Amino acid sequence: MLLEINNISIVYADVIQVLKGVSLNVETHKIVSLLGSNGAGKTTTLKAISGLLKPENGKVTDGSIVYEGNRIDNLSPEEITRKGIIQVLEGRQPFKYLTIEENLRVGTATRWGKPYRKDLEMVYDYFPALLSRRKSLAGYCSGGELQMLVMGRALMAHPRLLLLDEPSLGLAPLVVREIFKIIRRINEEQGTTIVLVEQNSTMALQIAHYGYVMENGKIVMEGTAEDLRKNPDIKEFYLGKGSADALKSYQNVKSYRRRKRWL
Amino acid sequence: MDFFLQLLVNGICIGLIYGISAMGFVMIFKASSVINFAHGELLAIGAFLFLTLVTWAELPVYAAFLLTLVGSFALGFIVERLFLRPLIGEPLIEVIMLTVGLASMFKGIMLFIWGGNLHTFPDFLPETLTLQWGTIHVPPVYVAALIIGLLFLTLFGLFFKYSSQGIFMRSVADNQSAALSLGVHVKRVFALSWGIAALVAAMSGIVLGIMNGINVHELSSIGLKVFPVVILGGLDSIGGAVIGGILIGLLETFTGGYLSTSLKDVLPYIVLVVILLVKPYGLFGLVEIERV
Ligand SMILES: Nc1ncnc2c1ncn2[C@@H]1O[C@H](COP(=O)(O)OP(=O)(O)OP(=O)(O)O)[C@@H](O)[C@H]1O
Ligand SMILES: [Mg+2]
Numbered sequence: 001m002l003l004e005i006n007n008i009s010i011v012y013a014d015v016i017q018v019l020k021g022v023s024l025n026v027e028t029h030k031i032v033s034l035l036g037s038n039g040a041g042k043t044t045t046l047k048a049i050s051g052l053l054k055p056e057n058g059k060v061t062d063g064s065i066v067y068e069g070n071r072i073d074n075l076s077p078e079e080i081t082r083k084g085i086i087q088v089l090e091g092r093q094p095f096k097y098l099t100i101e102e103n104l105r106v107g108t109a110t111r112w113g114k115p116y117r118k119d120l121e122m123v124y125d126y127f128p129a130l131l132s133r134r135k136s137l138a139g140y141c142s143g144g145e146l147q148m149l150v151m152g153r154a155l156m157a158h159p160r161l162l163l164l165d166e167p168s169l170g171l172a173p174l175v176v177r178e179i180f181k182i183i184r185r186i187n188e189e190q191g192t193t194i195v196l197v198e199q200n201s202t203m204a205l206q207i208a209h210y211g212y213v214m215e216n217g218k219i220v221m222e223g224t225a226e227d228l229r230k231n232p233d234i235k236e237f238y239l240g241k242g243s244a245d246a247l248k249s250y251q252n253v254k255s256y257r258r259r260k261r262w263l
Numbered sequence: 264m265d266f267f268l269q270l271l272v273n274g275i276c277i278g279l280i281y282g283i284s285a286m287g288f289v290m291i292f293k294a295s296s297v298i299n300f301a302h303g304e305l306l307a308i309g310a311f312l313f314l315t316l317v318t319w320a321e322l323p324v325y326a327a328f329l330l331t332l333v334g335s336f337a338l339g340f341i342v343e344r345l346f347l348r349p350l351i352g353e354p355l356i357e358v359i360m361l362t363v364g365l366a367s368m369f370k371g372i373m374l375f376i377w378g379g380n381l382h383t384f385p386d387f388l389p390e391t392l393t394l395q396w397g398t399i400h401v402p403p404v405y406v407a408a409l410i411i412g413l414l415f416l417t418l419f420g421l422f423f424k425y426s427s428q429g430i431f432m433r434s435v436a437d438n439q440s441a442a443l444s445l446g447v448h449v450k451r452v453f454a455l456s457w458g459i460a461a462l463v464a465a466m467s468g469i470v471l472g473i474m475n476g477i478n479v480h481e482l483s484s485i486g487l488k489v490f491p492v493v494i495l496g497g498l499d500s501i502g503g504a505v506i507g508g509i510l511i512g513l514l515e516t517f518t519g520g521y522l523s524t525s526l527k528d529v530l531p532y533i534v535l536v537v538i539l540l541v542k543p544y545g546l547f548g549l550v551e552i553e554r555v
Contacts, residue, residue, distance in 0.1 A: 050444065052440065052443060052444060055352075055440070055443060057352075077443045077444065077446065078443075078446060078448055078449075081444075081446030082446060086444070086445065086446070087444050088444070089440065089441060093438050093440065093441040094438070094441070095433070095434045095437040095438050095441065095442075096437060096438070097433070097437050098430065098433060098434060102430050102433070102434075103434075105427060105430050106430060106431060106434040106442065106445055106447060107445055108427065109427075109431055109442075109445050109447040109448070110446035112427055112431075113427070150441075153445065154445070157445060157446060
């Protein structure tokens, strides 16, 4: 087992409890999907693993997060990234005023001073679209290009555990399929273990080996991807027809929620 | 015409030094959103450090210069570690008050050590450094300012454009949480930006000290010129800071040359207010890239 989360609770700003006793396991070289609706606590779970809770004033108050046999809960992001855990943030956050290639170079921060030419080639190999735009500012890229950019940037760090937060958010179905194909390739060719947070559970369960479903800060269901695909509850809630409409309304809810959170 | 050209050259030389000093100020702001009110004092400390190394320790000029740069870098680094770091995450107003406090503290220490009198550097710049074009005469200090200014601009330009550490610094200024998620040592970037800011401040302190003499109050208030410079150039643009510096330098020398020397220190602020009325983000402030 690469990562074991045992019964963790998470509190923001010392008072807002968001996770209540979440446990999940991630096996080496597998893709594990974490599904759930808005505000379920998926992003919070990822941030607990990557250490990014700390700068947001969040804390693991109970339970433990064990990575390769060592506890990592409440370590700083600087330490955790250097153990090989890289999170790709929700909502694609490029460095807008840096070029594509400079963005990719920031991905080498955990191994500063080591050569990185080969890694650039690898990333351009996975994402050929980036190569032709390598000298242009990331701020002017399309959503699909940005998703490739932030994933490529994470690959530059040689992650052993890659945490992807909603890679499909707001992308056209064709692009989503492309991105998911590449996620599977990364998992198979690089042997990277992946935790995939998604609302698009149809796509996620197609490439994942195992899945968890979260509601209100708790895990309410888990199983192999195959079992989850067949499960009638999941079908009804997450795999419903008219998924394009659903996707749209999710986005609306999301931008509304996000604005509220920042005010 | 000659008079005009003479003023133009002088203005550009001084302005370059203002611009480089402002660059340090902007760097701290870009990396950590801190407005450093102790910038003028960092400038003065650099000048006094150099003075002490040259006159008291009797080091050769180039050694004293290098040692001053190294010393100021270390000072900036230490100030960040000791005073700024514990305040990371605290409200911005507290951090700004801290830098105001730092300014008084530095000033007090300098007055204690060097007193409030006007000091001057020994005349060490060789006469051969003078430039003569027809009737235009550029004295050695101005030539030195030009050389040092261009040299530092090029060095820092290359550093930020090509070196990994420079790119990490820009990434933190651009999107701090994304930088954190990739393992960029954000605190180290803060410390580095303070170190570099103190270094460029010291360098401009030395040059301005050669031009005007060294006095605690005088140099600290020259340091405050970063405000018109930086606001003219935009708080978040390093290139803008340099151009803003040159504009203020030109404005000053032309006012001093054509109008009166007593207006020289006031006019930049008047122009500043006018420009801010027209372009609130400064002439070169970043236009936010926004995709819809
Ligand atoms: N920094 C924060 N401070 C306080 N509360 C927060 C913070 N971040 C998130 N929350 C709250 O924690 C809960 C879970 O948020 P989280 O972002 O983990 O959900 P999510 O499952 O990722 O949802 P989505 O699908 O919308 O991204 C929400 O109720 C949210 O308002
Ligand atoms: Mg989320």
